[in-house]
Amino acid sequence: MDNIYIRKANYYxxxxxxxxxxxxxxRYFEEARLYFMHSxxxxxxxxxxxxxxxxxxxxYAKYEKPIRFSDEVRITVRLEKxxxxxxxxxxxxxxxxxxxxxxxxxxHCFVGRDFKPMTLKRKFPDYYAKLKKAAEETAAQP
Numbered sequence: 001m002d003n004i005y006i007r008k009a010n011y012y013x014x015x016x017x018x019x020x021x022x023x024x025x026x027r028y029f030e031e032a033r034l035y036f037m038h039s040x041x042x043x044x045x046x047x048x049x050x051x052x053x054x055x056x057x058x059x060y061a062k063y064e065k066p067i068r069f070s071d072e073v074r075i076t077v078r079l080e081k082x083x084x085x086x087x088x089x090x091x092x093x094x095x096x097x098x099x100x101x102x103x104x105x106x107x108h109c110f111v112g113r114d115f116k117p118m119t120l121k122r123k124f125p126d127y128y129a130k131l132k133k134a135a136e137e138t139a140a141q142p
Contacts, residue, residue: 003039005032009067019066025102026059029091032075033106035141036089040134042127050084052124057086059106065095072096082135084121084128111142 007028015021044054067073074094082089082090086109091104110118120128 002033003036003077005077007016007031007036007073009069009071009073011069014069015018018068019068020071021061022040022061025061025063025067025093025104026106028073028093029059029061029076029077029089029104029106030056031117032077032091033089036079036134041130047127049123050124051113051117052118052120052127053113054108055111057105057109058088058107060102061102063102065099065101067095069100069103071101073101078138078141079135080105080133082131084119084132085117087131087135094101 009020009024013020015023037044047054049066072095076092076094078090079087080090086107088105088107090105091103092100095101109121112118120131
């Protein structure tokens with residue numbers, strides 16, 4: 001399952017060179033992931049209230065073209081891997097002209113409020129089923 005998150009680059013996100021600072025790409029990816037999770041019924045705020053914390057354990061971005069102030073960016077987010085204990089998302093940020101601005105991934109795990117690792121399958125089967133379905137739909141796409 002693909003999901004597209006659209007946003008415009010803000011002036012405050014740019015650096016002295018007039019382009020979006022590289023650290024903001026990871027923030028864009030996070031915005032896209034949270035949007036995606038919400039769209040499949042796994043709202044991160046609701047999951048946290050239920051006692052599920054989702055730390056980021058890995059993040060990577062490769063920069064292809066600069067994003068400038070006011071550029072519209074379409075970020076495709078895909079749940080590439082999910083096993084109930086961890087999940088990995090991939091991202092492609094595309095400029096309005098169709099050029100890829102950046103690609104990357106993030107990996108996350110699930111922990112309780114005590115920060116001990118957990119698997120969703122036993123404690124939260126509803127969330128597990130929704131994320132599993134989204135990962136299966138992604139795997140089925142070309």
